[in-house]
Amino acid sequence: MKWISELWQQKLWPGSLRWRLVAVLLLGVLLAQLISSAIWITQARRAEEASVTNMANHMAYGVASTVKFFQSLPLQYRHIVLDQLRNMGGTRFFVSVNQEQIMVDDLPESYLHDIVVDQFYTILRKELGSKPKIIVQFAEADKLKVFNNNTYLTDLPPRWAHHSLLIKPLSPPILVTQIKLEEQEWLYVAALIPHPTFLAKTEFISFERVLFLGLTILCVLLISFFAVRWLTEPLAKLSKAADDLGRDLDHPPIAEEGSKEMIATARTFNAMQQRLKRYIDDRARLFAAISHDLKTPITRLRLRAEMLDQDEIRGKFVTDLEELEVMVKGALQCAKDTELDEPQSPTNLMDIIYKLKRDVEEAGHLININGKINKPYMGKPLALKRCLTNLIDNAIFYGERAEVNLIDGTEEVKIIIRDYGPGISLEERKHVFEPYYRIEKSRNRNTGGTGLGLGIARSIVKAHGGELILDNHPECGLVVVVSLPRH
DSSP, X not given: OHHHHHHIIIIISOSSHHHHHHHHHHHHHHHHHHHHHHHHHHHHHHHHHHHHHHHHHHHHHHHHHHHHHHHHSOHHHHHHHHHHHHHOGGGSEEEEEESSOOOOOXXXXXHHHHHHHHHHHHHHHHHHOSSSOEEEEEEOGGGOBOSSTTOBGGGSOTTTTTTTTOOTTTOXXXXXXXXXXXXXXXXXXXXXXXXXXXXXXXOSSOXXXXXXXXXHHHHHHHHHHHHHHHHHHHHHHHHHHHHHHHHOTTOOOOOOOSSHHHHHHHHHHHHHHHHHHHHHHHHHHXXXXXXXXXXXXXXXXXXXXXXXXXXXHHHHHHHHHHHHHHHHHHHHHXXXXXXXXXXXXXXXXXXXXXXXXHHHHHTTXXXXXXXXXXXXXXXXXXXXXXXXXXXXXXXHHHHSEEEEEEEEOSSEEEEEEEEOSOOOXXXXXXXXXXXTOOOTTTTOSSOOOOSOHHHHHHHHHHHTTOEEEEEEOSSSSEEEEEEEEOO
């Protein structure tokens, strides 16, 4: 059952809220139509059964009366009554006394067929007793036999049959009742059912009803689509505002409009944006205060360390103080580099990359650039420059030379930076983004750096809605893939 639920959630059930609401409305309308159709069919079937039952009772009592009447007549008068009945062309029945049982090709059974036959047997047994043999069957008019097994109804003169049992072009079924009165004496009664379409295939769900159902669903689909689109439009605006907020805290607040719930949500979102801005401002002031407050005691400690007589102890003190100063500067630089208050603007990434290329080549290192980014990227220029500077500097420092591949797409921009160093193990890749984490043994041949570069780069990429992925090249070196979505 779990895989069915997963299939429904992933494949069959729509992913967006808009289409889910439309699907729920459609399912509701379809279910209501199916329930109403089922109730209507049940009521129609019950009404039809009641009508057929009443008709069968009336006809069965008529046949029972005819049998009793024939049994009460002297034999010499029976043929006179039969002639009179045959001359009554509009009576919709045919009566004869035969010397044998007529073989009737009975129609297939159905629930209406069984109702009539059961009613006839019940009433005839009640009225005539259990002694006479009774046979009740349905036959088609063109195949009905009368008098004997060699004479068909269509062979009789029109005044006997065509005006009573044969109705063109309907040809309704004929109910044939045969009752054995005496040896070689069978009373034969063939009667038309009052309903011409009796036993015809009833289409409770007609084409017109199906067409009406389809038009109803189509109308509901169109109306619900536009209605749900109108109702979910504020959610789309809220989603876009949340995405923009991740890249620009100074983004204008969203309009507080729509339903009460949406107004409350927009108001909460705007309040959250103001709280985030206050938090960022407070953090900036805090780091500025830390920078100011730490400089004085570190300077005093350096002066006191220089006054120590023992060279070994003085060297250790100075080394610790220098490391402390580097860590403080690194933390402040990290806070500054990840501070993305600058506004977004169309950024020429090619200019940034080629400027970094000139800097690297002036320092005597090799760097190759493949591909081109044609369109400007909407982002924060200084932050992107910091990100690419950190990544290219790492590639040069750890791999001596770098290779940059550029892929410009309609949906995203990819910048792939490869070095030719030893790479990073899978286990260490989990920690390289942590502050102050450095891989001294595997990648750094010389001490240096604060272990903050990759973390800063990834924070900048994520702030632009992108992703930074590390992977080892099959031959050698580390590959850094920067994916920046176009908005």
